[in-house]
Amino acid sequence: MIKYKKILLVDDDVDDRLIFEEILREMDDDSLLVHAENGFEMVALLEKTKEEDLPDMIILDQNMPKMTGKESLVFLKESPRYQAIPTIIYSTYQVEDFYRQCLLLGAQDVVAKPDSLRAYREMIEQFLVTR
Numbered sequence: 001m002i003k004y005k006k007i008l009l010v011d012d013d014v015d016d017r018l019i020f021e022e023i024l025r026e027m028d029d030d031s032l033l034v035h036a037e038n039g040f041e042m043v044a045l046l047e048k049t050k051e052e053d054l055p056d057m058i059i060l061d062q063n064m065p066k067m068t069g070k071e072s073l074v075f076l077k078e079s080p081r082y083q084a085i086p087t088i089i090y091s092t093y094q095v096e097d098f099y100r101q102c103l104l105l106g107a108q109d110v111v112a113k114p115d116s117l118r119a120y121r122e123m124i125e126q127f128l129v130t131r
Contacts, residue, residue: 004055005028006057008035010060010064010072020033023121039064039066058082059090060073061091062092063092070105074105087106088107088110089109092112092113
């Protein structure tokens with residue numbers, strides 16, 4: 001069972017968004033996945049979202065044009081309206097200093113961007129499924 005029913009996935013890669021959505025639907029058809037292609041689109045989407053419809057979790061790709069995952073994280077954690085939303089950064093960029101910086105900025109975790117369907121499923125299970 002998915003514990004976070006409303007998830008915002010911010011990722012510029014269409015294939016990654018489709019894979020994420022497909023696996024999420026297989027695991028819990030009642031979940032709602034909304035996506036944005038970059039941080040600016042995320043901000044616009046959140047700003048027009050009613051308080052009760054805000055996502056339960058946000059997952060940010062680090063390597064996006066216009067506004068990176070880390071920059072998006074800073075925006076979220078500096079805003080009283082969004083700072084309590086659990087946020088995960090996933091990225092192909094896995095340097096320990098980057099990981100530490102994101103945690104200090106308020107990320108719940110920083111994980112390697114999955115490179116297979118199995119890895120996507122494991123990531124989703126790790127963060128979204130109640131045990």
